[in-house]
Amino acid sequence: MENKYLHRVIVVWSNFCRFLLAVVFLFSGFVKANDPLGTVYKVQDYLEAWGFLGLSKGNVPYAVAMLFALLEFIIGIYLFFGIRRRVAPLLVLLVMSFMTPLTLWLAIANPISDCGCFGDVVVLTNWETFFKNIVLLVAAISVFRWKRYIFKLVTTKVDWLISLYSIVFIIFFTLFNLRYLPVFDFRPYHVGADIQKGMSIPEGEKPTVYETIFIYSKNGKEQEFTIDNFPTDSTWTFVDSKTRVKEKGYEPPIHDFSITSLETGEDLTEDILQSDQYTFLLVAPWLKQADDSGMDLINQVYDYSVEHGYRFLCLTASSEQDIMEWQENTGAEYPFALMDEITLKTMIRSNPGLMLLKKGVVLRKWSVSNLPDEYQLNAPLERLPFSTWSPETNVHKIVEVALWFLGPLLLFTIIDLIWLRIKARREKEKEKETL
Template identity: 75%
Template sequence: MESKHLHKAMVIGTNVCRFLLAGTFLFSGFVKANDPLGTVYKVQDYLEAWGLFSLSTGVVPYLFALAMGVLEFLIGIYLFFGIRRRVAPLLTLLFMSFMTPLTLWLAIDNPISDCGCFGDAVVLTNWETFFKNIVLLAAAIVVFKHNDCLFKLVTRKVDWLISLYSAVFIIFFSLFCLQYLPIFDFRPYHTGANIPQSMEIPEGEKPTTYETIFTYEKNGEKKDFTIENFPSDTTWTFVSSQTVVKEKGYEPPIHDFAITSMEDGTDLTEEILNDSSYTFLLIAPWLHIADDSGMDLINEIYDYSIEHGYRFLCLTASTEEDIASWQENTGAEYPFALMDEITLKTIVRSNPGLVLLKKGTVLQKWSVSNLPDEYQLKAPLDELPFGHLNKKTTLHKLLEVFIWFIAPLLVLTVGDLIWLKIRNRRQKKEQEASN
């Protein structure tokens, strides 16, 4: 009797560990697939921290980011449904055996402030991530050691179909989000966010103070400037800019949104955020590698904004040389302003991307692949859907994605079961006829 109770406890404990791991891997893989470019940025941070600068550019980070999201999601699917009950626990244990010491190194050396395990959906400190991985590693050991206790939620007749469909779904979902922006935007610049409100400091809290450093070059000499000592000598050539922490304090969701005029170094932040009219912001962190396939549409949107009296500004962290080259190659006539590279990458996951503001509120965001054209911009913005907030909530989006994944999977699974039933009946009739 005692042995029976012990076995039952082992089965329950193993499957609790199994579903804990399945939920974690499904969530982690999904958020990586939802924001593949954000995962690319994090992979580049890792490669640069390891000194592999040659691999941090090009296709390698993209392939690795895609593979990470797909692998984690599929491990979660396998664990959840009980598919490949020997292979899935082994993969899980190997994965956690690699990630746990990696996050210990991150916690001790802190080369990267956030490991990026759950993207921007759940941000953990490096020590929190390490302790989380300790728990998951222990669960992985239990599941691997007692994989015979795992029960299946589906039969072997359909587990291959679930595996194949899950792989196809997560790959295409990741590619879709890479092309057209993340469906779920967990960043502080999401549609509907009011930037000034997100920059406010609660009463009594001491704010973190930041300073934007501008690097300029003259006669082969590079020198750093701040807004206070911005060079009046126009012979200095802009190289790069970055925002650094001067004094740590309370950090609001948005703390590094600062726009500096390219012409004279004027701070345009308050002017743009307080503008009661519409403002188009073309976000292009690096113009020398920006996708110029939508330049005709961007120039048309600029002409449209001029026609209707809207502000249009390109925000970049590029050098003056790259800006001049961009203007020459694309025929860009719109003005440029400087912003921190990390902030630009956070605002929109596209290079370039387009953001529409009104009174500091993010109304719309577009990637370079789905910019509005002249047929959509046929009236003033207040008469168009673009000029108003989309009422679709996160719950609506979640239900849509759930239906995209579950509905076809159910249809294929039921179809497969019906076909197997029909085939078995035929085989039974043929066997009876032969007898």
């Protein structure tokens, strides 16, 4: 009786752990596939933190980002449906055995602010990520230890089809989001976002209070001072200074949006955010690595904006030399402005990408692969659909993507089952003929 009760507990526990891991891995893999360029940026941060500067600039981050999205999503599919019951528990155990000590190092050394496990959807601190991985590691050990108790949700007739189709789906979904823009945009610069509102602190909320620490040296010993106990003795020698959070408060989603004219050095931020006119922003963090395949269309958009009196700016963090080379190579006549590199990478997942603003509200975003052409820009913006934005909820998008995944999968499954039935019928007929 006791053994039967223990057996039931093990079955329930192992399958609970299996579904927990499946949901987490499916979510993590899907998020990475939805924003592959964001994952690339995070991989580059890891490589730079480890000192592999050469690898961070090439194709390695792209390969790693796609591999992680594929691996996590497929492991999640395997665990959820109970497919590959020997391989899946081993894979998930290996992944968690690698990620848990890695996130412990991240929590202690803190080389980057967050691990990027769930992209911009759920941002966890490094310590939160480590404790989350401890739970998942326990679940992975349990699933590996009692993998024989994992029950299947599908038969062996269709498990290979689910496995193959899932691989094809996540690869194409990743490539689609890499070529265009993420289907789900969880960043503060999504279409419909009010940048001015994102920069403000709501009434009643307290801002974060920062404190500057000054490090001085005297007689070979270093000591920290604040502005309140600043040393008056001139024999102290300044060494360094640092800023730390004194009192945690509300952090606005956008806190580093600042545009500086390259030509005049003027701060254009308020002028652009409060302007009633339409503004095209060509966002290119690094012009040296920017894709110039759409330059003819970009120049056409600039000509269109000049013709109709709209503002056009290229925002970049590139050097003046790189800007001059870009102008020479592409024939760019539009003005340039400087902006923080991280902000530019957050604004749009394309280098370059195009944004349309009015009064600080993001109306449209285009990647370099789907820029508007002269046939779309055939009238003033007031008469085009670009002048407004239609709110499309994430729930609507989730249903749409789910149908793209489940619809063809169900169709292929039905076709495969019909074929198996036809094949079985033919084999029976052959057996009757031989008899």
